[in-house]
Amino acid sequence: xxxxxxxxxxxxxQEGRISILNCDYTNSMFDYFLWYKKYPAEGPTFLIxxxxxxxxxxxxxxxxxxxxxxxxxxxxxxxxxxxxxxxxFCAASAHGAGxxxxxxGKGTKLSVIx
Amino acid sequence: DAEITQSPRHKITETGRQVTLACHQTWNHNxxxxxxxxxxxxxxxxxxxxxxxxxxxxxxxxxxxxxxxxTEDLPLTLESAASSQTSVYFCASSRxxxxxxxxxxxxxxxxxx
Numbered sequence: 001x002x003x004x005x006x007x008x009x010x011x012x013x014q015e016g017r018i019s020i021l022n023c024d025y026t027n028s029m030f031d032y033f034l035w036y037k038k039y040p041a042e043g044p045t046f047l048i049x050x051x052x053x054x055x056x057x058x059x060x061x062x063x064x065x066x067x068x069x070x071x072x073x074x075x076x077x078x079x080x081x082x083x084x085x086x087x088x089f090c091a092a093s094a095h096g097a098g099x100x101x102x103x104x105g106k107g108t109k110l111s112v113i114x
Numbered sequence: 115d116a117e118i119t120q121s122p123r124h125k126i127t128e129t130g131r132q133v134t135l136a137c138h139q140t141w142n143h144n145x146x147x148x149x150x151x152x153x154x155x156x157x158x159x160x161x162x163x164x165x166x167x168x169x170x171x172x173x174x175x176x177x178x179x180x181x182x183x184x185t186e187d188l189p190l191t192l193e194s195a196a197s198s199q200t201s202v203y204f205c206a207s208s209r210x211x212x213x214x215x216x217x218x219x220x221x222x223x224x225x226x227x
Contacts, residue, residue: 006156032213043204043218044157081212089157091215100145100164100210101172106156 003027004092006105014113019077019107021089026071030092034102035064035075038087047088048075080112116141120205120219128227133192135222136164138206145208146188147216148172148180150201157204164210195226 005024013019023033031052036044050057050064057064063076077084090105091096118139120182127133137146148160161180169180177192178201192199202223206216 009154034215035214041221043206043220045218046215049213049215076211079153093212095212095214099161100208100214101147102214102216103151104157106154 001026002106003030004090004103004105005090006090006108008108009110010109010111012111012113013080015082016079019075019080019110019111019112021075021077021088021090021110023073023075024071024107025073027045027092027093027094027098027103028071029094029096030103031096033064033073034060034091034095035103036089036091038107040090041047044089077110080110082112085110085112118205118207118217118219120203120222122221122222123220124225125216126225126227127195129195129197131195133195135190135203135205135224136191137183137188137219139185139205139207139217139219140155140186141209141217142185143207143209143217144185145210145216146182147206147208148178148188148190149203149206150174150199151221152201160190160203160206161188192224195224197226200224200226 008102034049038044091102147162149157163182205219208216
């Protein structure tokens with residue numbers, strides 16, 4: 001049973017436009033959510049996170065939105081740049097339940113076309 | 115600077131051989147994790163450790179083992195390598211803060227022939 005789902009395996013966006021990556025989760029115990037970015041032949045790197053008590057967190061060009069009632073979060077990248085081309089993983093944590101684990105989605109490959 | 119390293123970066127082995135992948139972190143993190151990344155599956159947890167002498171099975175632990183004799187290292191052993199274990203392996207560590215942010219190593223690409 002997949003607890004964190006990224007239903008779009010890939011996404012192509014023109015440079016300068018907005019990229020929207022989506023993520024759904026099923027476990028109500030998740031209280032923190034993170035996005036990781038991964039380039040080929042490198043390890044994933046942390047990008048941005050959000051607590052379940054918030055509905056938005058912004059860091060420069062990156063904004064994460066959380067809709068807790070819908071169990072849905074999204075990552076917005078504005079404006080998109082060619083260097084943003086990577087695989088993006090959504091991850092969730094049930095820290096309040098005493099877990100130190102992250103549950104990852106399968107990832108979305110973003111291609112930003114110049 | 116603190117970091118997390120993995121070795122080797124690439125490994126080719128034969129079916130049935132024992133293989134050990136190394137992971138070393140200098141952050142003094144208590145929590146360490148091993149994942150495998152496969153096309154269509156994302157990152158799947160193999161084993162994890164919350165401290166010295168503590169080890170736990172993850173989602174895909176069959177055929178793998180770990181041991182934690184110190185804070186810095188969590189080696190992953192494939193007891194008898196199988197072709198299904200051809201994958202990219204990532205090690206990660208975390209402090210255990212609320213967000214459980216994990217820091218990943220560069221990965222080891224393992225091919226089992």
